[in-house]
Amino acid sequence: MKLHEINGKALLKRAGVPVPAGEAAASVEEARAAAERVGRPVVVKAQLLAPGRGKRGAIRQAATPDEAAREAGALLGATFGSETCRQLLVEERVAIARELYAAVLVDARRRQLLILLAAEGGGDIEELFARAPERVIRHYQRPLAPFHPFLGRKLARELGLTGGEIGKVGAVVGRLVEAARRYEARLVEVNPLVITEAGEAVAVDAVVNLDEDAFFRHPEFKTLGIEMEEERPRPPTAREVAAVEIDKLDYRGVVHYQDIDPDGEVGVVSVGSGFSLTLQDILHHYSLKPANFCDCSGSPPASKVYQSVKLVFSNPKIRGFLFMSGVVTQDLTVTAEGIVQAYKELRPAVPFVVRLAGNRDREAYAMLNAGGIEHVFRREDAIETCVEKLKSLMAAGAAVSLRGAP
Amino acid sequence: MSILVDKNTKAVIQGITGESGQRFVTRMIEFGSPPVAGVTPGKGGQEVMGVPVYDTVAEACRHHPIDFSSINVPPAFVKDAVMEAMDAGIRKIFIYAERVPLHDALEMMDAADEHQVTIVGPNTPGIVSPGKFRLGGLGGGKDYVREIFTPGPVGLVSRSGGMTSTLGYTLSRAGLGQTTAFGCGGDAIIGTPFDRALALFEADPDTRCAVMFGEIGTSYEEDAAEMIRAGGFSKPAVAFIAGRHALPGFRFGHAGALIERGRGTYESKVEALRGAGVALASTIREIPELVKQALAGRS
Numbered sequence: 001m002k003l004h005e006i007n008g009k010a011l012l013k014r015a016g017v018p019v020p021a022g023e024a025a026a027s028v029e030e031a032r033a034a035a036e037r038v039g040r041p042v043v044v045k046a047q048l049l050a051p052g053r054g055k056r057g058a059i060r061q062a063a064t065p066d067e068a069a070r071e072a073g074a075l076l077g078a079t080f081g082s083e084t085c086r087q088l089l090v091e092e093r094v095a096i097a098r099e100l101y102a103a104v105l106v107d108a109r110r111r112q113l114l115i116l117l118a119a120e121g122g123g124d125i126e127e128l129f130a131r132a133p134e135r136v137i138r139h140y141q142r143p144l145a146p147f148h149p150f151l152g153r154k155l156a157r158e159l160g161l162t163g164g165e166i167g168k169v170g171a172v173v174g175r176l177v178e179a180a181r182r183y184e185a186r187l188v189e190v191n192p193l194v195i196t197e198a199g200e201a202v203a204v205d206a207v208v209n210l211d212e213d214a215f216f217r218h219p220e221f222k223t224l225g226i227e228m229e230e231e232r233p234r235p236p237t238a239r240e241v242a243a244v245e246i247d248k249l250d251y252r253g254v255v256h257y258q259d260i261d262p263d264g265e266v267g268v269v270s271v272g273s274g275f276s277l278t279l280q281d282i283l284h285h286y287s288l289k290p291a292n293f294c295d296c297s298g299s300p301p302a303s304k305v306y307q308s309v310k311l312v313f314s315n316p317k318i319r320g321f322l323f324m325s326g327v328v329t330q331d332l333t334v335t336a337e338g339i340v341q342a343y344k345e346l347r348p349a350v351p352f353v354v355r356l357a358g359n360r361d362r363e364a365y366a367m368l369n370a371g372g373i374e375h376v377f378r379r380e381d382a383i384e385t386c387v388e389k390l391k392s393l394m395a396a397g398a399a400v401s402l403r404g405a406p
Numbered sequence: 407m408s409i410l411v412d413k414n415t416k417a418v419i420q421g422i423t424g425e426s427g428q429r430f431v432t433r434m435i436e437f438g439s440p441p442v443a444g445v446t447p448g449k450g451g452q453e454v455m456g457v458p459v460y461d462t463v464a465e466a467c468r469h470h471p472i473d474f475s476s477i478n479v480p481p482a483f484v485k486d487a488v489m490e491a492m493d494a495g496i497r498k499i500f501i502y503a504e505r506v507p508l509h510d511a512l513e514m515m516d517a518a519d520e521h522q523v524t525i526v527g528p529n530t531p532g533i534v535s536p537g538k539f540r541l542g543g544l545g546g547g548k549d550y551v552r553e554i555f556t557p558g559p560v561g562l563v564s565r566s567g568g569m570t571s572t573l574g575y576t577l578s579r580a581g582l583g584q585t586t587a588f589g590c591g592g593d594a595i596i597g598t599p600f601d602r603a604l605a606l607f608e609a610d611p612d613t614r615c616a617v618m619f620g621e622i623g624t625s626y627e628e629d630a631a632e633m634i635r636a637g638g639f640s641k642p643a644v645a646f647i648a649g650r651h652a653l654p655g656f657r658f659g660h661a662g663a664l665i666e667r668g669r670g671t672y673e674s675k676v677e678a679l680r681g682a683g684v685a686l687a688s689t690i691r692e693i694p695e696l697v698k699q700a701l702a703g704r705s
Contacts, residue, residue, distance in 0.1 A: 106508055108595045109625055111515040143512040184509045213481065214507035233653070260653055274566020274592070277621060277648040282689055284651045293653070297568070326572030327554055329531075329546040357575070359546045380579070384691045 001210050004047040006089045007226050008208035012188070014220075015179035017172055018202045022091030031072030034090035035065040041093045044071040046078070046085040051207075052124075056080055061093065082234060094202055099192035100159070101125050101136075102173060104180040106187070113141040113180065115173060119159050121192035147177040168201040169193070183221075184214035239292070239311055246307040253300020253330075255308050257292060259315075264291030266390070267312035269305075271297045271325035271335070279324055279383065286387050288394075291315055299330040305338025313346050320351045320394040324386060327379065328358035336364035340371030351375065351393035355386040408535035408586040409561065409606040409613070410498065410526065411474065415539050417441040418466050418496070420487045421478035422454050426502055430478055431455050433532075433543040437551060442470040463494040474498045476541055477527075484528065485510035492523055500541055501527030504593060511595035518597060525597025530589035531567035534574070544589065545571050558583020560697060561607035563590050563600060564619035565626070566648070573619055573646075573693065580694030585613045592621075600630035604639040615642045615700050617693060618684075622649030625669040631678035642700030643684045644693055647675045 003011075009019045022042075023034035035042045046058035053059050058080055060071035068090055075085050099122035107114040117137040120128055129136055137158050141147055152170030161169055172193060180188045187209040194204045215221065215228050236244075243257030256273070260280070266288050270276040276295040283290045292315065296308040309323065323339055325332070339354060355377035356364050368376045375393070377386045411417075417434070421427040422444025431454050434440050443458055443466040450461035460466040463475065475491040477484055481503045491499050499518070506528040518525045526533060532542025536555040544567070545551030554571050556578040564570040567589040574587045585607070590598050598606070600618055607613040616639070620627040627647060633639060650672040669675075676686055685696040 106512055106595075109629060111512055111519065111595065113512070143509065143516045181509065184507060186508060211508040213505040214509065217482065217507075258653065272566065272568030274564070274569040274619070274621060274648060275572060277566075277652060278569065278646070278690065280652065281648060281650045285689055326568050327546070327550075327575045328568060328571070329543060358571070359550065379575070382576075382691045384689050 001212050001228065002049050003208045003210065003226060004049065004087070005045065005206055006047055006087065007224065008188075008206035009089075009203065010224050011183050011208055012176070012179050012190075012203055012206050015182055016175045017179060017190075018200060019206070020092045020094050020202060020204060022089050025072060025088045025090050026086065027076070028069045028073045031088055031090050032065045032069040035062060035068035038090065038092050042068050043091050043093050044068055044075060045089045045091060046075045046080065047087040047089060048080050048083045048085065050081055050083060053080075058085070094194050094204055095197040096192075096194050096204075097197045097199075098195045100169065100195065101128075101191045102169075102176060102193045103187065103189040103191075104176045104185075105189075106180075107140070110140060111143070113143060113177065115139040115141060115155065115177065117155055117159050117173070121194075125191055141177060147174055149174055164199050165195055165201070168199065169195070172201045172203070179208075183208070183218065184211045185209060186211055239314060242311055242314075243294070243308075246304060246311060249307065250301050250304055253296065253298040253304050255300070255304055256295040257308070257311060258294075259292050261289050261291055263317070264289040265317060265319040265394070266290045267315060267318040267321045268292060269294045269296050269308050269312055269323045271295070271328050271330070273297070275324075275326040278326075279322075282383060282387055283322075286384075286391050288320075288387065288391055291317055297328070297330070299334070300338075302334050302338035302341065305335050306341045309339060309342035310346065313342075313348065318350060319397065320390050321348060321353065322386070322390055323354045323356075324383065325356050325358060326383070330358065331360050332356045332358055332364035333360045333367060336367040336371075340367060340373065343371055343373055351390055351397060353377065353386055353390045353393070355381060355383070407610045407612045408538055409610050410524070410533050410586055410588065411439075411535050411539040411541050413538045415439070415474050415541075416470060416472050417474040417476055417541060418463065418470070418472045419444040419457070419476045419478055420463065420491065422446055422457065422459055423449050423452070424478055427478035428454055430476060430502075430542050431457055434540055436548040437540040439539040439541075441476070442472060463490045463496070467494045467496070472496060474500070474541070476500045476502065478502050481506045481528075485514050488514040488525070489517065492517060492521055497521075497523050499523060499525045499597070500530070500533065501525065501591070501597070502530065502542065503527075504529035506593055508594060511593065515595060515597060524602075526588060527591040527593070527597060529567070529592040529596070531570070533586065533588035534584075535586045536584055544587070545574065554578060555587055556583035558585070559612065559614035559701065560584045561603075561610065561613040561616045562587035563603040563607075563616065564588075565590060565592055565621045566619055567592065569619045569648075572690070573617060576690055577617065577694055577697065580698070582694055582697050585610055594624060596626075599626035601626070601633035601638070604630055604633060604643070608639050608641065613641065615644065615697050617697060618643065618645040620645060620647045620675060622647070622652055622672050622675070623670055627675040628669045628678045631675075631682040631684065634682035634684065642703065644687060644696045644700060645679050645684050646687045646690065646693060647672055647679075
């Protein structure tokens with residue numbers, strides 16, 4: 001989970017990384033008051049998750065509290081891409097002598113912590129990495145080994161730093177490793193890491209990406225105002241919100257629903273995340289457009305299955321429906337019970353195709369047939385056979401409705 | 407032969423009295439490959455379906471010739487359990503739990519590499535060497551598992567637990583049995599990703615073809631391609647990569663993009679694997695056909 005700069009800096013500060021004096025502000029008045037307390041020229045920074053804030057005008061200079069208030073008024077409520085600015089960081093302006101880049105991240109491939117340092121901070125580090133990868137210094141740190149202070153100095157020297165900068169930057173690198181470990185971050189990135197005119201090393205920006213799976217053992221996050229939030233490329237749809245409620249109905253099983261394509265015509269419920277992902281691809285392979293993704297798995301009770309099918313049908317664009325599992329270990333008679341209940345209630349006018357495979361599947365087929373579901377496919381039937389059937393049923397349905405048109 | 411588990415495997419279940427631990431015992435007994443012991447601190451002296459429970463792994467190892475541990479404890483306790491198994495001298499470890507904290511995974515994988523310990527998982531339902539041994543519940547009840555996984559020449563490894571059974575059944579239906587089938591795990595950091603799995607299958611003379619089920623994200627498929635190109639795997643391989651049409655989400659941060667540059671997407675995986683001579687299936691139905699072609703081409 002990627003944190004806003006202000007929260008990332010709060011964690012870095014606790015780990016001993018020097019950061020500029022600053023305060024959060026959510027209103028023009030708060031921004032003015034914050035600038036007054038800083039007592040020097042400030043920078044007013046929109047708190048956004050997407051990179052490139054400087055280029056997008058989301059970071060403003062202000063020499064006086066009045067200017068800070070004016071810039072705050074311009075930024076608060078403004079939209080940048082898919083984000084709206086709700087919070088600002090009003091921070092002392094740092095006198096920059098030079099800008100470096102520093103990051104500590106988890107390298108899953110190498111199973112090590114990776115420390116990255118570059119003497120050309122402030123700009124687009126990805127661009128530098130593409131153009132001149134040799135100018136980015138890499139150091140792999142064994143996860144259980146101590147990061148000795150000399151390592152920081154060694155890396156700083158490799159970067160070409162001299163004199164007092166070696167110790168200052170070396171110490172910051174050590175603190176960043178400490179922060180990554182203490183808060184269990186995937187990534188701690190400081191760009192730029194500024195050497196001030198006074199010779200201090202200060203983290204002027206911070207990107208911290210935390211491991212959601214370790215949140216449970218970090219009560220300090222909550223006291224710092226860091227709450228677990230699901231990252232989404234867009235705000236949730238009404239059906240996605242409803243799915244979260246369905247998932248909460250019962251602790252057994254999971255329902256993971258996502259609207260995929262507003263023009264999609266195939267409603268889908270599938271069992272298991274890998275299988276669900278695969279089924280989406282196979283639908284596309286047959287030029288069918290899935291409207292949604294809905295993984296309903298982990299031995300859910302019949303009520304969850306029933307609610308999931310109904311949720312998918314609440315999308316008026318659906319012209320065909322597929323309930324499908326690979327070979328699963330959950331009791332499929334329970335799954336079948338939920339499907340039949342939804343089928344009887346919905347009496348769907350569009351093709352309704354079911355394929356189940358796994359534990360108690362033979363009994364499940366009998367239940368589906370008894371429930372009046374016509375198109376029931378078995379373990380022996382290939383996934384593709386069922387998709388082909390749905391496609392032909394949908395084509396036939398379209399032909400019928402065309403003939404029926406006045 | 408097979409990889410990871412066979413007729414001689416002597417397994418201990420850490421967390422045997424818990425929900426997943428007890429289920430593992432049931433499934434392994436009905437397969438005919440029961441664990442020899444279990445561990446739950448504070449419950450030494452008890453039995454689970456006839457399997458003796460010890461307080462520590464070291465004690466279990468004093469009473470039984472154990473060479474494999476299945477970790478069936480909640481995510482927060484996985485690292486400690488793995489360290490305990492390694493401390494007791496166990497060299498093969500399986501982790502059932504999903505969503506193990508990333509830094510815990512990092513630390514235990516590094517320790518495992520240092521001590522030359524093989525870890526499978528986290529986030530996998532099990533390992534089956536058909537006709538020999540089943541660790542966990544992969545393949546479901548006893549009436550099903552023998553139909554889903556059958557003995558034969560294919561080495562099957564999958565990022566998705568559910569797809570391991572789905573592919574096992576698809577292959578078995580086509581008369582293509584397996585030496586060993588296993589879920590390598592769905593977490594970000596896993597002990598035996600594709601390249602390491604292929605190295606194990608390479609060393610197994612009975613495995614004549616590998617089948618891999620990969621997913622978008624991470625670079626384990628690209629790593630496998632590199633390993634094959636470097637000559638690490640001389641047998642034919644078939645792969646399916648899921649997620650070609652998955653809805654893109656946020657990237658996790660741009661330094662992550664630096665090291666993953668050009669990796670992790672469907673296109674990069676397919677291109678890398680094709681470049682390494684791996685046959686790519688675009689549907690599940692194609693997989694047995696590609697395996698048959700591969701086996702015919704090499705024999």
